[in-house]
Amino acid sequence: MASLGDLERSVMELLWDSAEPLTANDLRDELAAPGETAKDLAVTTVLTVLARLEKKGLVVRERSTRPHRYNASSTREDHTVNLLNEALGTAQDREAVLARFIGGISADEAATLRAILDAPKTA
């Protein structure tokens, strides 16, 4: 239950990239700004999307301040890692899949992974 529509994704990208929490108006402006497939949306549209993202647990809203402020509930990295784990699933062919998956990454990335794998478990 973590699939996102185009607009939802755009909003999440902005929230992930922002250190500060953003308001609906901030987001509307950013979305209209040239750079990210500029859209010119009504604020209510942004608010609707934010409400949906909040319900999905991807966004947290500060109701204390008046123009409510929104934040991604977890980092983009966390999110992606979750997606990867969902995609990998609990199937029996996990190892085979993993093998092929990491077999397809770049040499640099492979080197990084090797380092990680060789490091002692810090669990």
Add this chain to the structure above:
Amino acid sequence: MASLGDLERSVMELLWDSAEPLTANDLRDELAAPGETAKDLAVTTVLTVLARLEKKGLVVRERSTRPHRYNASSTREDHTVNLLNEALGTAQDREAVLARFIGGISADEAATLRAILDAPKTA
């Protein structure tokens, strides 16, 4: 463009698990068989889903035989690897994500990966 609905997924699972191509009737029976959240569907329903999966490129149909026979167009492994690559994306934080991702797998799996990574590229 590779998301699947529940029924679509069930059908794909059956096709992936079957060495032989299956007919719509075969699939209807399998779906009704107790084990996989038994459903009791009309054959036309199965046919509709198969047509959609075919359009999505996930299924190949043999039109030569009369009861058409359906096959997964690629293995489940291929499919999952694709999903993983899609999820990983082309973002800049790929390495960080990969690190965390493989940091979360089992020791056995890690060992396998280490072997793979240490093996010479056969590209």
Add this chain to the structure above:
DNA sequence: GAAATTATTCTACATCACGTAAAAATCACA
């Protein structure tokens, strides 16, 4: 070869997710 059976394609509808936003309700401050 015409009838009966089987299989495939068409057409259709309900539901849900998502993009989109006007209308209505609230809130805050002058």
Add this chain to the structure above:
DNA sequence: TGTGATTTTTACGTGATGTAGAATAATTTC
């Protein structure tokens, strides 16, 4: 308290998916 800003409600169009009846086509049977 009136007015402007903000949020909540309500709503509609579209596309995906589950579901299947009706219509059509192909096979088999007598």
